[in-house]
Amino acid sequence: MYHLPPGVPPAAEDNALECRLRKRLGGFDLDIALTVPGRGVTALFGESGSGKTSLLRLVAGLDRPDAGYIRLGERLLTEVVSRTHVPPHQRHLGIVFQEARLFPHYRVRGNLTYGMPRAARAQFDDLVALLGIGHLLERLPGTLSGGEARRVAIGRALLTQPRLLLLDEPLTGLDGERKRELLHYLVRLTREIDLPVLYVSHDTAEIAAIADHLALIEQGRLTAHGQLDALMMRLDLIERLGGFDAATRLSARVVDHDPAYALTRVVLDDGQTLRIPALDHPPGTPVRLRVGVRDVALAHAMPEGTSYRNGLAVVIDAIEPSTQESSANEVRLTIGHQQLRARLTRQACDEMQLSVGKPMVALIRSVAFDSRF
Ligand SMILES: Nc1ncnc2c1ncn2[C@@H]1O[C@H](COP(=O)(O)OP(=O)(O)OP(=O)(O)O)[C@@H](O)[C@H]1O
Numbered sequence: 001m002y003h004l005p006p007g008v009p010p011a012a013e014d015n016a017l018e019c020r021l022r023k024r025l026g027g028f029d030l031d032i033a034l035t036v037p038g039r040g041v042t043a044l045f046g047e048s049g050s051g052k053t054s055l056l057r058l059v060a061g062l063d064r065p066d067a068g069y070i071r072l073g074e075r076l077l078t079e080v081v082s083r084t085h086v087p088p089h090q091r092h093l094g095i096v097f098q099e100a101r102l103f104p105h106y107r108v109r110g111n112l113t114y115g116m117p118r119a120a121r122a123q124f125d126d127l128v129a130l131l132g133i134g135h136l137l138e139r140l141p142g143t144l145s146g147g148e149a150r151r152v153a154i155g156r157a158l159l160t161q162p163r164l165l166l167l168d169e170p171l172t173g174l175d176g177e178r179k180r181e182l183l184h185y186l187v188r189l190t191r192e193i194d195l196p197v198l199y200v201s202h203d204t205a206e207i208a209a210i211a212d213h214l215a216l217i218e219q220g221r222l223t224a225h226g227q228l229d230a231l232m233m234r235l236d237l238i239e240r241l242g243g244f245d246a247a248t249r250l251s252a253r254v255v256d257h258d259p260a261y262a263l264t265r266v267v268l269d270d271g272q273t274l275r276i277p278a279l280d281h282p283p284g285t286p287v288r289l290r291v292g293v294r295d296v297a298l299a300h301a302m303p304e305g306t307s308y309r310n311g312l313a314v315v316i317d318a319i320e321p322s323t324q325e326s327s328a329n330e331v332r333l334t335i336g337h338q339q340l341r342a343r344l345t346r347q348a349c350d351e352m353q354l355s356v357g358k359p360m361v362a363l364i365r366s367v368a369f370d371s372r373f
Pocket residue numbers: 025026027028046047048049050051052053054055202
């Protein structure tokens with residue numbers, strides 16, 4: 001029977017990545033206890049210099065920790081006491097760095113099939129279609145745009161049939177349009193593949209588009225970790241999550257389209273519907289909507305003769321003074337199983353006598369929804 005080294009508990013979840021490690025890098029001290037769930041996209045979020053790349057290098061096996069272990073499912077990748085260190089190429093990780101690192105003399109097809117196990121052949125066509133790189137197969141890497149090259153690099157990483165995909169700031173350096181395009185492919189891809197993804201980024205809009213979980217890393221320490229939607233609702237984290245303060249996220253499903261007005265109707269988990277600018281997705285497609293905290297107004301009832309297209313029945317869940325704006329309160333609202341945040345003036349809250357537990361109507365302009373991701 002296989003014995004775990006002392007200090008290593010049994011694996012908690014089948015395909016989870018567990019990191020319990022310390023590493024000294026010059027004057028910097030990385031001390032991390034992080035579990036990346038075995039499903040979905042976990043964003044590793046932190047300021048420049050917080051330790052994201054250092055952690056990724058340890059997971060990839062490019063560096064060794066001073067203490068602790070890294071485990072993927074049941075498999076120990078690194079463990080200091082027993083001197084376990086699985087070399088990078090045997091870790092079954094798909095890694096895509098900021099630069100695509102394709103082989104310049106191989107065509108795209110050759111880059112994709114390099115190191116591809118036989119068992120992955122069946123996936124090849126689907127993946128190529130999913131990443132939109134079918135028309136690029138006979139091209140050389142030097143002729144690809146930055147976004148195309150990264151899509152090829154992601155395809156190559158996935159065709160090695162990894163157990164975890166590591167993406168290190170995959171959108172960095174791309175211009176606005178290319179960034180949006182690659183993000184669109186990534187969102188689709190991560191929903192289709194049944195593989196945990198660790199996604200390193202310091203861009204909150206990008207994370208809001210793609211991540212299910214968030215790990216906040218500050219000065220080499222993990223300071224918050226959990227479901228992204230829940231963390232975005234934590235009023236105490238607003239300042240530290242930087243850009244997330246401006247918006248929250250709703251999950252919905254496409255119902256139908258109104259081409260005459262270029263609007264799409266989507267339904268939330270509690271059955272309430274919203275009208276948003278037209279989306280290019282068939283009915284039934286799950287979508288995530290970003291709603292700015294300043295784009296939500298509250299009323300006791302749906303007003304008559306209003307230009308607001310959306311009125312959602314909500315219940316006030318929390319009201320706290322805003323740490324961002326002295327005149328405002330941060331108001332947290334519950335809609336079915338989801339939550340939404342609104343930033344309202346303290347004066348409005350007082351005059352309307354808003355209090356926790358009160359049912360209200362949240363008014364949101366259709367054009368306020370950002371659903372490009
Ligand atoms: N080999 C090293 N020797 C000394 N210091 C190092 C070494 N590697 C990293 N550091 C330091 O460790 C800290 C964390 O760096 P790291 O690259 O992991 O941050 P990051 O969060 O990835 O930043 P960015 O978003 O800018 O890529 C930085 O202060 C960096 O200077």
